[in-house]
Amino acid sequence: MSEKNYSNSEIQLVAFKLGREEYSVSILQVQEIKRITDITRVPHTPDYIKGVINLRGSVLPVIDLKKRLNLPQQAPTEDTRIIIVKVDELSVGMIVDAVSEVMTINQEDIDAPDVVVGNVASNYLSGVGKLENRLLILLNLEEIIGAGQEAKIV
Amino acid sequence: MDTNQYMGMFLEESREHLQTLNSCVLDLENDPENLSVLSEIFRSAHTIKGMSATMGFTTIAELTHEMENILDLLRKGQLKASHDIIDTIFKCVDTLEQLVESVATNNESSIDSKPLIVRLKALAKGESVLPAVEKTVIKAAASEISTIELSDTEIAVIKKARAQGMQAYEVQISLREGCLLKSARSYMVMNALDEIGEVIKSIPVVEELEKENFALTFQVIVVSGSEADKIQQAVLSISEIDKAVALPCVLPADSSGQTITEKPVEQASKVQDEHAKTANVAVAAQTTVEKKNRSGQSVRVDIDKLDTLLNLVGELVINKTRLEQIGLTHKLTDLVETIEQMDRVTTDLQAVVMKVRMVPVGQVFNRFPRMVRDLSRDLNKEINLIIQGEETELDRTVIDEIGDPLVHLLRNSIDHGIEHPDERQEKGKNPIGEVRLIARHEGNNVIIMVEDDGKGINADVIKNIAVKKGLISQAEADAMDVNDAVRLVFLPGFSTAEVVTDVSGRGVGMDAVKNKIESLGGMVDVETKINEGSKFKIRLPLTLAIIQALLVKVSEEIYAIPLGSIDSTINITPADIKTVQNKEVILIRGQIIPIVRLANVLTVPETEQEQPEELFVVIVHIGEQRAGVIVDNLIGQQEIVIKSLGKLLAGIKVIAGATILGNGQVALIIDIGSLIQ
Numbered sequence: 001m002s003e004k005n006y007s008n009s010e011i012q013l014v015a016f017k018l019g020r021e022e023y024s025v026s027i028l029q030v031q032e033i034k035r036i037t038d039i040t041r042v043p044h045t046p047d048y049i050k051g052v053i054n055l056r057g058s059v060l061p062v063i064d065l066k067k068r069l070n071l072p073q074q075a076p077t078e079d080t081r082i083i084i085v086k087v088d089e090l091s092v093g094m095i096v097d098a099v100s101e102v103m104t105i106n107q108e109d110i111d112a113p114d115v116v117v118g119n120v121a122s123n124y125l126s127g128v129g130k131l132e133n134r135l136l137i138l139l140n141l142e143e144i145i146g147a148g149q150e151a152k153i154v
Numbered sequence: 155m156d157t158n159q160y161m162g163m164f165l166e167e168s169r170e171h172l173q174t175l176n177s178c179v180l181d182l183e184n185d186p187e188n189l190s191v192l193s194e195i196f197r198s199a200h201t202i203k204g205m206s207a208t209m210g211f212t213t214i215a216e217l218t219h220e221m222e223n224i225l226d227l228l229r230k231g232q233l234k235a236s237h238d239i240i241d242t243i244f245k246c247v248d249t250l251e252q253l254v255e256s257v258a259t260n261n262e263s264s265i266d267s268k269p270l271i272v273r274l275k276a277l278a279k280g281e282s283v284l285p286a287v288e289k290t291v292i293k294a295a296a297s298e299i300s301t302i303e304l305s306d307t308e309i310a311v312i313k314k315a316r317a318q319g320m321q322a323y324e325v326q327i328s329l330r331e332g333c334l335l336k337s338a339r340s341y342m343v344m345n346a347l348d349e350i351g352e353v354i355k356s357i358p359v360v361e362e363l364e365k366e367n368f369a370l371t372f373q374v375i376v377v378s379g380s381e382a383d384k385i386q387q388a389v390l391s392i393s394e395i396d397k398a399v400a401l402p403c404v405l406p407a408d409s410s411g412q413t414i415t416e417k418p419v420e421q422a423s424k425v426q427d428e429h430a431k432t433a434n435v436a437v438a439a440q441t442t443v444e445k446k447n448r449s450g451q452s453v454r455v456d457i458d459k460l461d462t463l464l465n466l467v468g469e470l471v472i473n474k475t476r477l478e479q480i481g482l483t484h485k486l487t488d489l490v491e492t493i494e495q496m497d498r499v500t501t502d503l504q505a506v507v508m509k510v511r512m513v514p515v516g517q518v519f520n521r522f523p524r525m526v527r528d529l530s531r532d533l534n535k536e537i538n539l540i541i542q543g544e545e546t547e548l549d550r551t552v553i554d555e556i557g558d559p560l561v562h563l564l565r566n567s568i569d570h571g572i573e574h575p576d577e578r579q580e581k582g583k584n585p586i587g588e589v590r591l592i593a594r595h596e597g598n599n600v601i602i603m604v605e606d607d608g609k610g611i612n613a614d615v616i617k618n619i620a621v622k623k624g625l626i627s628q629a630e631a632d633a634m635d636v637n638d639a640v641r642l643v644f645l646p647g648f649s650t651a652e653v654v655t656d657v658s659g660r661g662v663g664m665d666a667v668k669n670k671i672e673s674l675g676g677m678v679d680v681e682t683k684i685n686e687g688s689k690f691k692i693r694l695p696l697t698l699a700i701i702q703a704l705l706v707k708v709s710e711e712i713y714a715i716p717l718g719s720i721d722s723t724i725n726i727t728p729a730d731i732k733t734v735q736n737k738e739v740i741l742i743r744g745q746i747i748p749i750v751r752l753a754n755v756l757t758v759p760e761t762e763q764e765q766p767e768e769l770f771v772v773i774v775h776i777g778e779q780r781a782g783v784i785v786d787n788l789i790g791q792q793e794i795v796i797k798s799l800g801k802l803l804a805g806i807k808v809i810a811g812a813t814i815l816g817n818g819q820v821a822l823i824i825d826i827g828s829l830i831q
Binding site for chain 1: 756798801802812818820822
């Protein structure tokens, strides 16, 4: 999301919560947001793969995003949602604690990820957005669910 | 002329006709006198010629034209179908195949058909000069006729037909303006007329029609037992036909007395002769027309569309099951009743969609006789290929994939299995080896077998090679029985051929065969007896999309086990489980069966539960291997739609896929093959 010209430098993000921190992904990657449903556990997969769900007749894998990012666990609440994202033709669900809003942010207000060091490995991040007094962590979905992960599962 | 939109049709039909040519020429080789086979060959060649000329592929048209000349001579009995000629025809077919494929890939040119054409011409001249003369005579005669003037022969045919209560019609056909494939249309008209009667003449002559040397109208004289209306309708049913008028033919004899029928005896006998010939050809034509009819009623559909249709039906089945459960939980009798009806409809629908995707294996088998013939010649072996059950139907996707493995198996049988004729004679066998290719149904599976009566596979030799190649250890080899040893041929990197031949022996064959078959959800096994032959048995599922499965519960999770691999279900007590060499087994009807605890294999989270007094065991099998799978509960049998787990979760052990249950939940399907191994 860096090579956009100035006149078109605003991007739209879907912001959501993981624990107390606020994260976001580009709205172009989000297909839909679902309440938590029955998730079928799949054996012999990494622990961050929560299982599979039925999304209108197709079977989608669901990732426990907090486990993937090594964040502390907590039980699902009323606000827990599954965000369905599409990355490289691959649809995947991500469990988040709550979806907060869709917001517009200026490219200039996004810093490179190495500036801040949170609990999350920096290759999973694509930047940090500053918005008034909030900090929005932009996730690098390609790295989180991308094809590079296949080898680890098998 | 923009012929691009007809390209697909042209390619597909050409390939079909080439296939027919291949198998018919083979038949002809075995039975050179068979006129009906010759006629079919002629027809196919003729169609290819017509189509390619229309599409502007002159090389193909030229070659088929020369081929036709030879075929014509054969048909007239002026040439004998010698080895030389058959070989040349085969070469033509091969070259045509290459030409057609080069058209498909858009790079013509590199293939030179000239030498073949020269050879064809030489063959035609070498035996007889007569036909050329005759041809010119006929041509001359044809061009003389401007309107409808009938030759004596034709008049005689018409008279004879009248005597049999049939009528001759003069059919005037006009094509719609802007009709692109004029020759194709005229060919279809001829075909249609051939079906209801016999075409005895056309103006202009057929060759001219094919070259599109006519404006928009042409005339045909046809003898038929049907009425004029019927004939008109038959022609009008073909698209792009503007008008068709059938009028009873008026013979000159009708008005001017009996002069023509009272011809000299000499002439009459000639007519008789001619007529006998045409009748002969007509009979042959009839049979092929009948065949054509059956396939003529079909529609070509893109396989993708069928896949979509199948998916949609799958969705429908899922939703139906869901409705069923809603009806049951809320006790809605009306809904349940309606759903029962719907159930019947969906079941039928599903069956029909499945059937639509089914294709007879003959489509694959068809190309083998030719292959076997060529191979046996190359290897100096005499082989009789027997094909059975080519009408057995399989899902289209399976058909597309099964060709290569079968080629491998056949090549292996011919190269390694069947001995040279003199060697066979020494052994007291028939010098002609026999290779059988058999397909048949067996439950929800299709079995395809490749059998030969060759030298069989020597288990000791196999063991030695496997040990030498480091595939197994000597100790393992010693412990193996004959069947296990023979199965070693499926190991990667195994080849027994001492000399790597062009045919087989690169050591990739059997391994690839096994992988391919397994990727299709099938299995391959081998049986052999020294000096009696070997038998490769492939077991394939009928379809890949919807299966019957048993739903089982393990702790709180639901899994589906494909019914095809289930033998039975039994109840046992924990005391029935014995331990042999640290492995749990049970004894059923005198057979020792290893036990698999599904909860352990699937790492199901343990729940606080007392040891149950009764255990449910599902006895499953893959080939000859059996195992008992312990589950917590049996839910029931259900039809399930197989869904893939997607790229991210591909290749998980023990899980073959997923399905969606009536309540919308996802259940995983157990892969019995990897569970047992």
